[in-house]
Amino acid sequence: MKIPCFGVEEWLNVWENDAIYDIAGSSIASFTLDEIIAIGHKSKEEFFEELLKKKMNYGWIEGSPEFKKEVSKIYKNVLPDQILQTNGATGANLLAIYALIEPGDHVISLHPTYQQLYDIPRSMGADVDFWEINEENNWLPDLDELRKMIRPDTKMICINNANNPTGTVMEEVFLKELVEIARSCGAYILSDEVYKPLEEDLEIPAIVDLYEKGISTNSLSKTYSVPGVRVGWVAANAEVTDIFRKYRDYTMICDGVFDDYLATYTLANKEAVLKRNRKLVEENLSIVKEWVANEPRVSLVFPKHVSTSFIKLDIPMEIEEFCIKLLKDKGVLLVPGNRFDVPGHARLGYCAHTDVLKNGLKALSEYLRQFD
Template structure:
């Protein structure tokens, strides 16, 4: 099986540990374990005292009943038995694609987007059509283009909502139109939903609540600020969940016992977690907007209260060379846009700690002055 190098992950694997100001990531500032456990007033020592006698066996293979119950509450019509725990959303996406995509299938994938969603289908022998999103249209796609791409053998449409790296959000009206197009040929719609818009005035439904052949993947890594537990999940109808069960046995046995415990605690306190993260998003977004207003070499379509942004850089050099030299001279880490097949851009993770964002943006502006 041939597969392309994973651009974003390959970049971060090489450069992430060299950063002084890491403003490349797409998670909201991660919790410490103490902060997470105590978010509801729980004493961390008492919390861990209670689990000292937990056996370090395989635990619940598909995720504990408590985990499945908590995740099912995130959806309108998905019962716990249709929730399968995975190794992060990357594991969830892999499971869904590995289970359903075969050679000669046709797949339509949003682009730019998370690379798994188009390069895994290619590696499995599918023909992939890229459904572009356009900066001049606020990084939104064109429905007429989707209609022109659909074929009788279109097996799946792959979306990332909200989108990584741009922060674009597909609202319910647009999702329903995509559902109508997919249903004409019975295609699945797989949506990586790890980036939840945190604007309380913006309601975006999960694809599984809009379409019977919708498949949602998600995790605790981005919106919930707990990437360290490596817990994600799939949500689907019963028929699809049963297909996934067979293939899941080949891709993983279970998540860790302690990871499941921490995941349950996080989900039980999701409102407190989201309130904390909403404050970070809106505080830092205002900082980003004010900075961009006064930075002549940067423009961007501002994200819709999600944790990733994609800046357009007015620079006379290759963007990857720019990002490497920026890191080496100023300690500022970005992800160059060519890692998403979009030159002259960079992913800027503005939802890091506020002080890190302020210092990182100041150093980025200082570096950009060399091109004036």
């Protein structure tokens, strides 16, 4: 099996530790362990008293009953038994593709998006077509284009909602049309949903709640600000979940006992987590909007209160070369858009801690003045 290098991860592996102002990431500013404990209803003593009693065995293979119950509350039509714990959303996406895709299958993937969603199916011998997002259409894809691409034998449509790197959201009306297109040929829809929009009065349904063959993946890494716990999950109908169980035995045994405990604690206090993160996203996005308005070399299709955005840079330089020089000269880390097959752009993770964002944007503007 041959597979290309993972463009974004390869970039971050090389350059992330050199950053003074890391505004490349796509998580909402990560919690410290102290902050996670404090956001719940236990004292530090109570938290660690429970944790220290945990037996260091394999724990619950599919995730503890408490974890699965908390995850099921995120959905409208999903029972705890339809939840399987994974190693992050990356593990969930891999599991779904590994279990369902065979050589010769037809897969349609949003593009650009998280590279897993198209390069893993291709590595397995699938025939993968790209459903392109369009900057002119606020980074949304065209449903009529999808109708032309769909085939009677299309096995799966892969989406990322909200989109990485652009932060664009497919809303409910759009998703329902997508479901009807998939239903016309019986295709699965695999939806990576790690970026929950945090706008007030904007509720985006999970694909598993809209479609009998919808598969939702998610994790604690982005919206819930705990990427270090490395816990995710996949939610699907009961029949598909049973298929996943068989394949999951070949990809992992379980997440760690401590990881499950911390993930469950975070989800049990998710309303407090989301309240903190809504405030941070709103404040940071307003900072970015003001910065873009005053920065003549940058334009942006603004994201929907999710933690990633995709700026367009008016510079006479290849984007990866620019990002390397920016990092070396100013300590500012972005992800160059060529890592998403979109030159001239860069991923701006604006949901870093606010002081990091402000200082990073100031340094970026200073660096851009050389081109005036």
